[in-house]
Amino acid sequence: MRVIITLLLLVFPVALMSQTKSRVRKSTDFLFSTPIAAGITTALIKKDYVGLKQLVFSTGTAIVTNYALELSVKKVRPDHTGKHAFPSTHTLIAFTGAEYVQRRYGWKWGLPAFFVSSYVAWGRVNAEKHDWWDVAAGAAIGIGASYAFTKPLKNANITIVPAHKGVVITATF
Template sequence: MDKRLLILFTLFIGLLPLSAQQIEVTGARKAVRTSGDIGAIALPVAGLAAVLIQQDWQGLKQGALAAVTTAGITYALKYSVRKERPDHSDHHSFPSMHTATSFAAAAFIQRRYGWQWGLPAYIVSTYVGWSRIYGKKHDGWDVLAGAAIGAGCSYIFTRPFARKHQLSLQPVAGDGYYGLYASMRF
């Protein structure tokens, strides 16, 4: 190859706009990406573990429906919208699958087993979403859409475990008193 052509080619590549080059992410950003990846896997595993420990086969069906629907919607949007990632690595940014998966699991856990388990799951899911932004894989809209898809699918398909036991909570008020009435069938 002619040296002049090689030099011109090298200069051309060096002058391309940043959007045509992949941004290298190193150090702390890679560590955050990895920890977010772990969180995105750990939450569905935790949901499955809860189902198996409780032998909650109805919950297994509901969680599976939510998971399949979340994945289907997310993949359909990724391949139809084709939004470029902030690190310019590909055109599958919208919506965030990591965030959709983790929020689907968190919403399933919260809806099925209550806020005492759901709140920590939502905190981990929020971290997963943040890690995708910090790691330059998604922007805020990608993460918000993923969270809405995941949580929405779980809320559609998941029924509270408390219904099996006919848990009932009702506010009570009268002359100068306020309270909460709770009952449950064992």
């Protein structure tokens, strides 16, 4: 497993750099919603309707904040295609989903979501749709909104079993 992770860390950056800006932009247009989709899917599979409600509040808060800032700041994009560059909506949505998944279900689920979100942030800058502070603000707003509304899922399981010299207590969290 370590060999696979090491190879990915060495090969993946080279693969990223060899993409055209158009291809990077198209991939971020698709991938930005995957952390949110993962959160919705996981909540539905686990029948975690409380968590699903937390995701809706997190996403709603992040999007309202995003559009309020875009309308008031009116920053021009680096490629001059519009006046709504600050903050990055793609990055905001990706990091809202990633923080929700990580906070609700743990790092086992959150790490891949943050990996995808980081790629989206890098891709938006690489494709000249945003400057680095646009994606940093989007990430901060998304993470902040999810952190404010999302509570970790408690899956504590404690077992007490009589043993030869007392009891054995096992706990899983």
